[in-house]
Amino acid sequence: MTATREILWNVGSLQVLILYILLVLPVAFLAFGVARRVQMWRRGQPDTSRFDRWPERARAALTKSILHGRIVRRGKLYAGLMHANIFGGFIILLIGTIIVLIEEDITVPLFGWSFYQGDFYLGYKLIVNLGGVMLIVGVLLAFARRYLIKPKFQETGPDDLLVLVFLLLLAVQGFTTQALRLAVEGDPWGPWSWVSYPMALPLSALSTGTLETLHTANWISHFATTYVLLAYWAYSKMIHPFTSLANVFFRRFEPLGELRRIPEIEAAEVLGYGKLEDFSWAHLMNVDACMHCGRCLEYCPTFNTGKPLHPRDLVLELASFQADQGGIWSGELGGEAKTARHRWGKGAERELIPGVVSPEELWDCTTCGACIEHCPVYIEHVPMIVSMRQHLVLERGEFPSEVTPTFNNLERFGSPYPIPQSQRDDWTKRLAEPVRYMAELEETEEVEYLFFVGCLGSFDERNQRTTLALCRILQAAGVNFAILGKEETCTGDPAKRIGNEYLAQIMAEQTVETLNSYSFKKIVTACPHCFNAIANEFPQIGGAYEVIHHSQLLNDLLASGRVSLDPESAMARGKVTYHDPCYLGRYNGVYDAPREAVAAMPGAELVEMRRNRNRSFCCGGGGGRLFMEEQRGSRINQARVAEALETGAELLCAACPFCMTMFEDGIRGVGADDDFQVLDLAEIVAGSMVEEPTVKQ
Amino acid sequence: MFSTVRQHYQLISAIALVIGVALITVAEMPSMHWTRVFGATAISLGALGLGIYVGLTQPGRYAAARARLASIKQQIGIVMLVVLFLPALLGLGAGIAGLFNSPGGTGWVIATGALILALMLAATVAAFVIGVQALTGHSPVEGDDAA
Known part of the structure; x- marks a missing residue:
């Protein structure tokens, strides 16, 4: 006797006929909804960049979306596994249904061949029951998350709940229908249906007629639920398996x-x-x-x-x-x-x-x-x-009024500050040992590093200290570098992020033109915003350079021993916490170099803030926000400073002039300026090294 | 040829539907079961075609009918929930009732069955209540917008 079961057991011809004919409704609803969405997307502007690198796109869709690589992530295990159970369970059940359909409507009637039997059938039963359990567990985890755990950022609307309700019902109906059949048939392979078999034992106490009636009702309602879900699909969050997959593919x-x-x-x-x-x-x-x-x-x-x-x-x-x-x-x-x-x-x-x-x-x-x-x-x-x-x-022409001076200054002076370009290199006067200018180099000379100082490092008094510290280190380490001086202008980053693309393009093109007129191996900058613009946006306008952040260079100099540290230095003794600038860490993946440099400081103990690396929390200064008033909500910089204080550190290491400005303000704002300070990595290294002072006191 | 197909998209879809229904009906006759898959395919393609055609070319079509449906969607939803949930609730409830007169199976299997039935019944009842709450606008809305 071969293991199998009768498909469409206890289901009449009329029911099957109605089932298939009614298929027209959910499919038409689904097609209408999907067609409307596609039609809406087609109204958008062309973007041909989404149609290259097909193998990479297919791999991303498979690993990041279907296999949940971007859904099950560190710190997101609960939600990730919840989703994986719902998705995985649903897919198993879908494949299970398709297998039955192929047997019943294709291989047997067309070719007289049945595969839904024997070991395949028994394995099928094991796996499909597992799929049902996964779906139910996933839905229950989702309910628990919405009703009990309630993450701060979670909102629950009717659509979220209805989708879960229908999915749970689908799985329960499947198990109940199966259990009712097993209760009537006394199927010898029943135990392979390891969930519905135990359910069938109590049911078998009922009369056959009652069980058959209940089975038919459950079978019909199971399909009706499938149809409702299918019709609802394109109009609810259920559309996301398709749109998400497409979005990952066309990322x-x-x-x-x-x-x-x-x-x-x-x-x-x-x-x-x-x-x-x-x-x-x-x-x-x-x-x-x-x-x-x-x-x-x-x-x-x-x-x-x-x-x-x-x-x-x-x-x-x-x-x-x-x-x-x-x-x-x-x-x-x-x-x-x-x-x-x-x-x-x-x-x-x-x-x-x-x-x-x-x-x-x-x-x-x-x-x-x-x-x-x-x-x-x-x-x-x-x-x-x-x-x-x-x-x-x-x-x-609508933007916050405080941005107007920023735009005007960029246009008139080439920086966000109302300071003439002729004073851009005034900070160099405080150096004991002069820096070299690109314009003064021999035509044949190629410097190792062009130090792109940036507007804040040039004009802002607090950030000038970082610039001076970096120069001291580079000079002490014998690094061959030069600056642009008065020729340097803003990269256009603030204008671009604020939305003044026109001005941003002028600034960027001007900078690229200047950079292209000189010969150098690499650009080093202490500003992650300049770093990002040069590395990622200048190539669009013919400016392809190798650019590194000063934290990377400092780490290299420390690792290679070109900078000697004073073991007795009290500069960074004790707990030091490091803040990841968004434009350095998240945007450009530089996380380790600054940390390694901090950890190398004599007596320094690097302690992490609660939110760090790619999960770091912004200082509040990016996107042009440095030049705007923070009029709504509480202050972002103070929230981040509070996190830094939670670590017990007395020193916050910054690696960005925007962050520096925001934190100086934030520390004063929370009243911690007596026993807590923020220093740039360059200041910490310069203060810890053994060298002759090259900055005039 | 393709432009001709496009011009008669709606007609072709309708014909596919009619053929599909005919084939499905024929499939219920003895030894004609093999026509079912073709009928189902024709119905699916016809429905897809009609849905896509209306969606892409005449989104305003049936607007009145859709608006009418939308105006009674809450009532439709609740009736649908009751109809869809009832058989499962009865089936699971019958299983619980059967526990008191169970004819066979080893003790632990029956106990497992009882546990599964009870859990599923509880989950299904809860899901039904949640569904009704969602449809009647009494679902919880947490988060920043809740106020």
């Missing part, structure tokens, strides 16, 4: 820190994102890929300090607006719209800004990139936000 491969320039800006008819049609098609798909998980919020400085910008809500606001315009959905399924993502039906005719996205949301962003870094499906929040800022700045 951008540029460095995280690179913002694309607007090509031929003088002739461009559209500047930035002012309406959905201005978005690239990929960004329109981005907003439909959001699965509402809220990971973008966990390390977001604006969300965590009570500001209007919540990256998830911004994306969902755009998604609901798109749905409105596409006629995809027409109102919340249950109750009143309470949260951003449930604002469907609020009007397709609204203006994007401020009707859908408020200017406050856009201006609060520090462009730290935490949202992108932690998004499981690579949604590109920052490029979208900067593009909407571009629209406000370039098309409407």
Whole structure:
């Protein structure tokens, strides 16, 4: 006797007939919803960069999405395993159903061949039962997370719950139907259905008629639930398995820190994102890929300090607006719209800004990139936000009033400060040993390093101390370097992030022109914002250079012994904590070099803040925020300083002039300036080394 | 040829649907079971075609019907929940009732069955309540927007 079972046992012809004919409804609903979404994405602007590197894209889709590589992550085990169980269980059950369909409707009637028997059948039963258990466990974990654990960033709306309810019901119906059949048939291979078999034993006490009636009812309701879920698919978060997969596949491969320039800006008819049609098609798909998980919020400085910008809500606001315009959905399924993502039906005719996205949301962003870094499906929040800022700045001339001087200074003086360019190198007068200028070098001479000082390092008194310290170290170590001096201008980073792409392009082109006129091996800079612009954005305009951050150079000099440290130095004795600048760490992956350098200081004990490395927390100064007032919520820099104080350290090591400025202010703000200080890595190294002073006192 | 197909997309989809229904019906006759897969495929393709066609070219079509559906979606949803949940609840409840008159199986298997039935019943009842709450707008909304 071969192990198998009768497919469609206890199901009449009429029921099967109705089942198949009714298939038209959910499939048509699904197709309509998907077609509407695709049609909405097609309204977006072309973006051909998403169609290269196919093998890499396929690999990313497989590993990051299907195999959950970006969903099950460090610190996200609960949510990751929850999702993996739901997804894995559902896929197993789907494949199980397809196998039955192939046996019943294809191989047996067409070829007279049955494979649904014997060992295959028994293995099938084991695995399909496992799939059902995985699905139920995953859904219960999800309910527990929403009702009991309640992470701070979690929102629960009707759609989240209904999807879970339907999935749980699907699995329960499957087990119940199976158990009812086993109870009637007394199937000798019943125990292989290791979940429904124990359920069948108590059921077998009931009469056969009752069991058969219940079986038919469960079978019908099981398929009805499948149909409901299928029809609901394209209109609920259930769409995310497809949109997320597509989003991961069509992700951008540029460095995280690179913002694309607007090509031929003088002739461009559209500047930035002012309406959905201005978005690239990929960004329109981005907003439909959001699965509402809220990971973008966990390390977001604006969300965590009570500001209007919540990256998830911004994306969902755009998604609901798109749905409105596409006629995809027409109102919340249950109750009143309470949260951003449930604002469907609020009007397709609204203006994007401020009707859908408020200017406050856009201006609060520090462009730290935490949202992108932690998004499981690579949604590109920052490029979208900067593009909407571009629209406000370039098309409407609307931006925070305090930014006006910044723009004016950049135009007039080549830096965000109202200081003439002729004073850019005044800091050099404080050096005991003069620095060399690129312009003064012999034409044939190639320096090892061009030290790109940056605007803050040149003009800001506090950051000049970092610049001086770095020069002292380089001179003491005998590094062959030179500076641009008065020829140096801003890279355009603040203007670009604020949305003044036009000005940013002028600044960047001017800098590239200057750099291209000299011969050097590498660029070193103490400013991660300059570092990011030079490394990731200058190649777009013909400026390809090898650039390193000063923390990397310092670490190399220390490791190679070119800088000798004084073992008795009290500079960094005790606990020291290091803050990862977003534009250095998250955007460019430089995490270890500064830490190794700090750890090498005599008597220093490096202690980590709660949020560190790619999970670091912004200082609040990026995205042009350094030049704006922080008018909403609590202060980001003070929140970060509080984290640094929690470590018990007395010294905060910074590696960015923007962070330095924010922390100086933050330390004063929390009243810790008596016993806590922030120093740049260069200052710490310079203060710890053995050398003759080269800075005039 | 393709442009002709595109022009008659709606008609072709409708024909596929009709053929599909015919084949599915025929499949219930003796020794004609082999037509079912073709019928199901034709129905699926026809439904896909119609859905895509309307979605891409006439999104406003059936707007009134959709608006009518949307206006009673809460009622539809609750009726649907009751209809979909009831058989499972009855099945699981019957299993619990059967425990008191169980004819066979070893003790630990019965105990396991009882435990699974009880857990599934509890989870299903909870899911039903959550579903009704979600549809009636009484679901919890945590987080920053909750206020």
